[in-house]
Every structure is written in structure tokens, then in C-alpha cells.
Amino acid sequence: MDRSGNLATEELKMDEKWIIVNEEVRRPGAMTREQYILATQQNSLPRTENPQFYPVGIYGWRKRCLYFFVLLLLVTMIVNLAMTIWILKVMNFTVDGMGNLRVTKKGIRLEGISEFLLPLYVKEINSRKDSPLVLQSDRNVTVNARNHIGQLTGQLTVGADAVEAQCKRFEVRASEGGKVLFSADEDEIVIGADRLKVTGTEGAVFGHSVETPHIRAEPSQDLKLESPTRSLVMEAPRGVQINAAAGDLKATCRKELHLQSTEGEIFLNADTIRLGNLPVGSFSSSSPSSSAPRQTIYELCVCPNEPRNVKQYKNVSYSGRWLDYIR
Known part of the structure; x- marks a missing residue:
């Protein structure tokens, strides 16, 4: 104990001398606060002849676990x-790009068959120059057009039963010149083709009136309005x-055929005018006192440069220029 105490006293004296010498060299006068705290802490610690050292690090199972996790991270x-x-x-x-998808300066290019599970918003869709553009769906194909506020302005639906188009005006134009071949709106339907041809066996059925300047059949074909x-x-x-x-x-009817002119004349102009199936009146030489009924004979006089009218005569014989019949 005496020896250890002497050693501690000598070390303390040497430390104080070292502090004083360093203080005099650096700044003569007083000891700084840091030097004082350091000197007091060093002097207060007990001094031993054989100091003990404690190992610092990871050993044992901790080290093995660390290596295992590092190896697992490397494998992952x-x-x-x-x-x-x-x-x-x-x-x-x-x-x-990726696969059949190519990103070009003009947009996105898809090769082969592409499936879209959600709505597709594009500005323009073009096919390749050597192949058509095919839009296919299990149910229907719908193309919508909207304005800047999102309202639906036009719709084209291709379904299994029908093709529907909803818009203010529907037009079909020719590929050359842009001529309107067909247009439809709420007011009218316009067909701008040079010829309208109906090939159905039942013809064309119109529910209301038809206005046209010319109705013509095909060459070498009959025209029938029924x-x-x-x-x-x-x-x-x-x-x-x-x-x-x-x-x-020919004009044929089942009952009566009427030719009527309210203000003008009925003019028949032909080399021969025949009135067939007319009954011919016969002349009877019965006496005036006979009880047999008399026949009333009407004759139609056809004379040039004279008014043509019907006159009533009785019991007149048939002559070459008279046509008579019994009424």
C-alpha cells in the first residue's frame, strides 16, 4: 500500500509539473478550465500496476448470425x-420499347394483336400500310367522341345485332372528291349517289308520299308501281x-274506269278507235199498237268539224257512220 501510494504521489507531482510547464510555455499566468478538469480527472482515477483490457467486437453466436444474414442478403x-x-x-x-411496343417520334407503335382491358384514350389510330386495322371485341365495339367538358357528342356502336350511330348528323362520303353519298339528320335524309338501286324482291316500301321528277326502270326491265x-x-x-x-x-280495272276532265276535253287521237264488247241494237217492225216494250237507242255521232255529243234516238237502224247501243 505504501508503495502504491508513493507511486500515485509521484505521478501526481509529475503531472502537476507538466501542467505548470505547459501553461508557462503557452500562456504564463493561470491554468485553463479544460486543463484543470483534465488534471483533476486523471488524478482522481486509481492507478494499478497491472491494468485490465476488455475486448471490443462481436463474438460467438452473434457473429455467426451476422454472417448468416449477410450471406442471405447476398443470395437475395x-x-x-x-x-x-x-x-x-x-x-x-x-x-x-418493350416487346411489340415501340416508342417512336410520332407516338407508340404496336405490332401484332393487342388487348386493352381498360378504356383507351388516343388522338389517332393508324394501321400499317400493308395491313388493315381490325377492332375486335367479345361483346361490342364502341367509339365515343366528347367535347372539352366531357359531354358525349357522338357514339358509334358495333354490336352483334345492329350498328348504331348517335350524332347530330351522319354522313357517308366518297373516297375521291369527298362527295356526300348519304347524309341523315333529324330533318331529312339525303342520298347523293348518281343512282339509287333497290335489289330486294319486295321492292321499295314508302309509308308516305314520294316526290321525284323521274322514275325509270333498268334497261330491258319493266317498271311496276303497285x-x-x-x-x-x-x-x-x-x-x-x-x-x-x-x-x-294498258289500263285495267275490275269495276269502272273513269276518265274525267273538270274544265277541258278528253282527247283520243289515233288512226283507229275501237270500242269492243258493245251491245248492238236491233230494229223491230212492231206496230204502234203492240204491247211489247220499246227499246231506247242512244247513238254516238262522230262527225268531223262538229261538236261531238251523244244524241238520243228511237228505233233508228244501224248505218255505216253510226254506233248505237242499248242502255
Whole structure:
């Protein structure tokens, strides 16, 4: 104990001398606060002849666990890197795009068949120059057009039963010149083609009136206007003309055929005018006192440069210029 106490006293004296010498060299006068605290702390610690050293680090099972986690992390990184390389290889990732998807200056280019599970918003869709553009769906294909506030302005739906178009005006134009071939809106339907051809066996059925300047059949074909259950009316404010340039014109009816002119004449102009199936009146020489009924005979006089009228005569014989019949 005496020896250790002497050593501690000598070390304390040497430390005080070292502090005093350093203080005199640096700044003569007083000891700084840091030097005082350091000197007192060093002097207060007990001094031993054989100091003990404690190892610093991770040993035992902790070290083995640390190595295990490092190895597991390394394996995970290798597997992740391998999976990333495999995905890049399978999906065909390149600088220009992924697989059949190519990113160009004009937009996105898709090769082959593409499926869209959600709505597609694009400005323009074009196909390749050597192949058509096919839009296919299990139910229907709908194309919508909206304005700047999102309201629906036009819709085209291609379904299994029908093709529907909803818009203010529907137009079909020719590929050359842009001529309107067909247009439809709420007010009218316009067909701008040079010829309208109906090839159905039942023809064309119109629910209301038809206004046209010309009705013509195909060459070497007959033109037939028919109303199966009702009447057929043709009206024109300036006249109706029916002309058969190379054939006959027949008018047939089941009951009566009326030719009526309210203000003008009925003019029959032909080389021969025949009235067939007319009954011919016969002359009887019965006496005036006979009780047999008398026949009333009407004669139609056809005379040039004279008014043509019907006169009533009785018991007149048939002559070459008279046509008589019994009424």
C-alpha cells in the first residue's frame, strides 16, 4: 500500500509539473478550465500496476448470425438480379420499347394483336400500310367522341345485332372528291349517289308520299308501281304524262274506269278507235199498237268539224257512220 501510494504521489507531482510547464510555455499566468478538469480527472482515477483490457467486437453466436444474414442478403441480391435479367429478356426490353411496343417520334407503335382491358384514350389510330386495322371485341365495339367538358357528342356502336350511330348528323362520303353519298339528320335524309338501286324482291316500301321528277326502270326491265291493298295516286300540279315509246299502254280495272276532265276535253287521237264488247241494237217492225216494250237507242255521232255529243234516238237502224247501243 505504501508503495502504491508513493507511486500515485509521484505521478501526481509529475503531472502537476507538466501542467505548470505547459501553461508557462503557452500562456504564463493561470491554468485553463479544460486543463484543470483534465488534471483533476486523471488524478482522481486509481492507478494499478497491472491494468485490465476488455475486448471490443462481436463474438460467438452473434457473429455467426451476422454472417448468416449477410450471406442471405447476398443470395437475395443474386436471385433478384437474375430475375430482373430474365424479365428483361422475356419481355424483350430494348432502348426503343418493350416487346411489340415501340416508342417512336410520332407516338407508340404496336405490332401484332393487342388487348386493352381498360378504356383507351388516343388522338389517332393508324394501321400499317400493308395491313388493315381490325377492332375486335367479345361483346361490342364502341367509339365515343366528347367535347372539352366531357359531354358525349357522338357514339358509334358495333354490336352483334345492329350498328348504331348517335350524332347530330351522319354522313357517308366518297373516297375521291369527298362527295356526300348519304347524309341523315333529324330533318331529312339525303342520298347523293348518281343512282339509287333497290335489289330486294319486295321492292321499295314508302309509308308516305314520294316526290321525284323521274322514275325509270333498268334497261330491258319493266317498271311496276303497285299498291297491294290500297289505291295508287299520282298527282302533279302541271300534269301527269305517261309515255310508252316502243310498246303498249294498258289500263285495267275490275269495276269502272273513269276518265274525267273538270274544265277541258278528253282527247283520243289515233288512226283507229275501237270500242269492243258493245251491245248492238236491233230494229223491230212492231206496230204502234203492240204491247211489247220499246227499246231506247242512244247513238254516238262522230262527225268531223262538229261538236261531238251523244244524241238520243228511237228505233233508228244501224248505218255505216253510226254506233248505237242499248242502255
